[in-house]
Amino acid sequence: MKNYHQLFNFASEAQNKAYAPYSHFKVGAAVESDNGQIFAGCNVENISYPCGTCAEAGAIAAMVCGGGTKIRRILVISDGATLITPCGACLQRILEFSLPETEILLADREGVKKTMSVNELLPNAFKEF
Ligand code: THU
Numbered sequence: 001m002k003n004y005h006q007l008f009n010f011a012s013e014a015q016n017k018a019y020a021p022y023s024h025f026k027v028g029a030a031v032e033s034d035n036g037q038i039f040a041g042c043n044v045e046n047i048s049y050p051c052g053t054c055a056e057a058g059a060i061a062a063m064v065c066g067g068g069t070k071i072r073r074i075l076v077i078s079d080g081a082t083l084i085t086p087c088g089a090c091l092q093r094i095l096e097f098s099l100p101e102t103e104i105l106l107a108d109r110e111g112v113k114k115t116m117s118v119n120e121l122l123p124n125a126f127k128e129f
Contacts (some may be wrong), residue, residue, distance in 0.1 A: 004075060004105055004112050007032055010040040011077045011107065014055065018042035022049065027084070028077045029055035033068025034099075056090040060097060071097045075105040075112065083113055091122040 007030045015028025020043055027043045041058025056076060063071070074094060078084045083106045086094060094104065098118045106114040118125075 004073070007038060007073060007075045007105070008077070008107060008111065010038045011055075011075045012109070014040035014042040014059070015077050015079075018055065019044045021045060022047070022052075026079065027055040029059040030075050031059045031063045031068070031071050032073045033063050033066070034070035034072060035068050037063075037066060037068060039063040039066055039068065054087060054090050056086050057093055060093050063097070069097065070099050071102050072099065073103045073105060075107055077107040077109070079109060083108060085116070085121055088122075091118065092125065094118055095122060095125050095127060 011028040011030035015026050018026035018028065020026050022045045030038055030040045032038050039059050039062035041055045041062055043055045045052040071094060076086060085106060095118050102118050104116045104121060105112045
């Protein structure tokens with residue numbers, strides 16, 4: 001697997017800052033954009049549950065605001081017993097900025113455990129109308 005340590009460190013720091021008082025499930029994400037920069041995000045929950053946002057959404061918003069236009073790689077880190085994959089809504093958000101070669105790296109505190117493509121996780125996606 002390609003060197004992911006910087007991406008992992010950004011995501012890990014973001015995970016530590018997650019605001020998850022309701023689920024107690026902290027998630028961090030880090031995007032490596034086409035302009036070579038890294039942007040991080042964490043989940044931010046709300047007492048009105050549907051207002052909560054995922055780590056991936058935060059990282060993608062930061063990328064767009066920072067001038068990135070495509071996602072080369074996105075790393076997602078969580079603490080569960082099993083590796084998590086981005087939710088359906090976040091897969092659609094990732095797809096919006098993805099390249100054919102975009103990778104989704106799934107990690108726990110120890111490191112990256114699995115790499116998947118957007119198409120594997122969201123086949124037959126809605127991408128044009
Ligand atoms: N969550 C993320 O931030 N990213 C994911 O890929 C899956 C779930 C958050 C949403 C909520 O704050 C908590 O994890 C539990 O679902």
